[in-house]
Amino acid sequence: MKTGIEKHLLHIENLSYHYENDEPVLKNINIDVNQGESIGVIGTNGVGKSTLLKLLVGLLLDYDGTLEVVNHPMIRENVNHIREHIGYVFQDSDNQLFMTTVGEDVAFGPINYGLPQDEVNRRVDEALRLTHIEHLRDKHVYKLSGGEKKLASIATILSMEPDIILMDEPSVALDPQNRRHLINLLNDLAPMKIIASHDLDFVLDTCDRVVLLYEGEIIADGPADEILRDKELLESHGLELPIRYYYQEI
């Protein structure tokens, strides 16, 4: 990973955001995240999970409050530098994969950052190895299955060797085997991870900390096991217990 970073990798203080002429989507968000942490951002539809992720990669910039990523304030001048440290996996893999073959797509980031060819090749090999899709290197993106597309999407950001990985609903459209595969993969990855998801079982399997959003505000922030066992908290904010706890309750 990149240069040694002593402070929080991510520092969010009193962050608020609203789309043009609209009600605030996020209100007074405060989160600090350290290297290696894995955080699940949970909440019902429209609570601002995706907006939060977009703010973290600088796709939305006109926010109020403080947002520092890898010790740099998120302002237009810093966006390119910050993005070198962040990998963002879109909810829909079709939006992520735009090159002809998987290998070319995985190489896109390193090539665009001007890395030498040997380093590009090394990173592509490593990303494909980590995601166990070496055999898909020359396969046309158009011909991949849903699970393969998701793994290829993750490979495209792993080749950038990011310090932070952001994922928007990563378990959507995955069959049980690919879902398990993705959980194992995420648990083996060293970088800090922020996973926005409705799939609370998935969050439980991959995150040690959970942030519960409701109507744009943080309702709870703490250990995943603690928050995801709190039936009353979850149900009062439109969620349900993860299936494994739900059956324990019964």
Place this chain on the structure above:
Amino acid sequence: MSTIDNKLKAISNINTLQQRDQWVNHLHPLVKLLLTFIYIISVVSISKYNLSKMLVFAIYPFFCFNLADLNFRDAIYRMRLILPLVMVVGIFNPIFDRDIMLYIGGNVMANGEHVGGLAISAGVISMLTLMLKGVYAVLATYILIATTSIEEICYAMRKLHVPQILVLVILLINRYIYILGEEASRIMTAYKLRAPSQKGIHYKAWGPLVGQWLIRSMDRAETVYESMQLRGFNGEYRYVADQKTRATDVIYFMVWLAVFAVFRFTNVVELLGGLFV
């Protein structure tokens, strides 16, 4: 499978051809682009009455189809829409240009008049020449796109100092063709599933469907663009890693350049014919 899906699959098949492990596919893209360009210029610059010169230019597509192991029938099928257009270009020449240019068979009388045989007018010759020009140009272009990816072609264009913005537009159009196609396919499928007895799309539904299609496509195109930005894209697209020119690239280029020059500036058919007369 819907027509749109078939079209997308056809594009995907071209991409498969580009990725094959053929010798031609590994040639430097600049060499292939330049040769295609020079070939087309050589072919189109030949006089419209010089059919014999045109004939020898068939060697290039013939050689490349074999070298790249491309299927000629497949190529003709893929270009079935453009080839008739190309061939129609000179179709009226025989009507307007009736001067007799040559006779096949028959006898020449003492006064120089031709008796019997088949008279070929200048219009027929120019029609055939124009048709061949079109067919050769299309075949040469097909050879280029079947052996070179769009990224490599754009890379070669940048090497030739084609403006960045133009190259970028070509690349993005190529990206967004899929997006437009996929969105159109989804919308059509959704429509057909709820209008099973209808043939085609009812005219009243065209407005909303096209509107939806454009809005969704723009939305997706924007997300794809964001995805590119998040992986370091800032307008200066680096396409593919820098490719080194090898000796084989230079030799291949020089040999074809010499062949084109000979074909263009001498009449090989006449020279060969002279050997036997």
